[in-house]
Structures are given as C-alpha cells and as structure tokens.
Amino acid sequence: MGVKAKIAPSMLSSDFANLASEAQRMLDCGADWLHMDIMVILLCPPLLLLYYGISILLFLCCCRAYLDCHLMVTDPLAYVEPLGKAGASGFTFHVEVEGENPVEMVLVMTVEPGFGGQKFMPEMMDKVHTLRKKYPTLDIEVDGGLGPSTIDAAAEAGANCIVAGSSVFGAPDPAQVISLMRKSVDEAQSKM
Ligand SMILES: O=C(CO)[C@@H](O)[C@H](O)COP(=O)(O)O
Numbered sequence: 001m002g003v004k005a006k007i008a009p010s011m012l013s014s015d016f017a018n019l020a021s022e023a024q025r026m027l028d029c030g031a032d033w034l035h036m037d038i039m040v041i042l043l044c045p046p047l048l049l050l051y052y053g054i055s056i057l058l059f060l061c062c063c064r065a066y067l068d069c070h071l072m073v074t075d076p077l078a079y080v081e082p083l084g085k086a087g088a089s090g091f092t093f094h095v096e097v098e099g100e101n102p103v104e105m106v107l108v109m110t111v112e113p114g115f116g117g118q119k120f121m122p123e124m125m126d127k128v129h130t131l132r133k134k135y136p137t138l139d140i141e142v143d144g145g146l147g148p149s150t151i152d153a154a155a156e157a158g159a160n161c162i163v164a165g166s167s168v169f170g171a172p173d174p175a176q177v178i179s180l181m182r183k184s185v186d187e188a189q190s191k192m
C-alpha cells in the first residue's frame, strides 16, 4: 500500500452564506481536509479576498478540521504565521513565487489558478507521474477539475491528495463522490 488518500473539498465552491454548516457537511460526508483558496487582489477578484478573510475567521470559531491552505499569493511566508495562529493546518505555495519551497507536500495545479469549475488539464499528469516516481512517499496534491470522470487519471499518475470543489459541492450525494475518489486513489496506490 502506498500513501494515504486525502480528499479535500474546496470551500471555493461552497455556499458562502453558510460556510460553517457547509464545512461540517463536507466533514460528515467523509472529507479528510477542507481546502481553502487564499488569493490576492492583484490576481483575483477582491471579493474573494474579502470572503477568505471572513471565512478563516469563521473557521476559527466553528471548525476543528484540517485546513489545507492554498496560498495563491506572491509573499506566502508572510501569511504562514498569522494563518497558523488562526487555525490553518497546512500550506501550499506556488513555485513561481520567490524564496524557498519546503517539500512535505507538492501541489500540482490541474487548472489555471483563480476559479473553481474549470476543465481538468490532463497534461499535468506527466508532472505528477515524474514526482511520484522520484518521491514514493510524498503527499502529492492535485487541484482543479477533479471529479468522477478525471480522478482515475490523477490517481494512476500518483496523486493522493485530491482537491475537488464543484464536483463535490455540486453533487446530489457528495459522500458518494468523496468515497469514489478515495477508492480510486487507494486502488492506484495499492498497485504502486
Ligand atoms: O485553487 C483552485 C482554483 O484556483 C481550486 O482549489 C478550485 O477551487 C477547485 O475547484 P474545482 O476545479 O474542483 O471546481
């Protein structure tokens, strides 16, 4: 058996007016982590920055889940301490930003950063495959366009941490989608 599957619904696709109950709903459906996209005004609509400021605060009060914070910012280190104190559990940075990139988990984007609901980019699987060959026990996270129709490609390439927004929040039965993705990762890992 290889590395453990971790399924992380992206809160970007949740009902923003009911964040705390949306978070709990995903945990009740079997989510391992909650994925928090943190963006800057320069790259993304300001409303999202405002939203995430508020949502982190809400999570502090209401949610004890593992918060997988995806920092789409140019100065990620500046966010680590305050967000860590505030309850964030793990961070991913973008390789394009300056400075060191510590490797406990590698995130491979499978859409252009910025929005949920985009189409999965299968060409990114070469990168995942190369990483998995080189680092058999590393957590490798994929983010964007993951769902029932794309999970097998990601799992077979070696991804084990799966971020999924629209496919989970938009499903009539999110628990079933989470369970299907976990099964796909577990099966692929058992063959590695
Ligand atoms: O980081 C991002 C987008 O920038 C993601 O976390 C998306 O929120 C994933 O949403 P889906 O592609 O699964 O709808």
Ligand SMILES: [Fe+2]
Residues within 6 Å of the ligand: 010, 035, 036, 037, 070, 143, 163
């Ligand atoms: Fe993300």
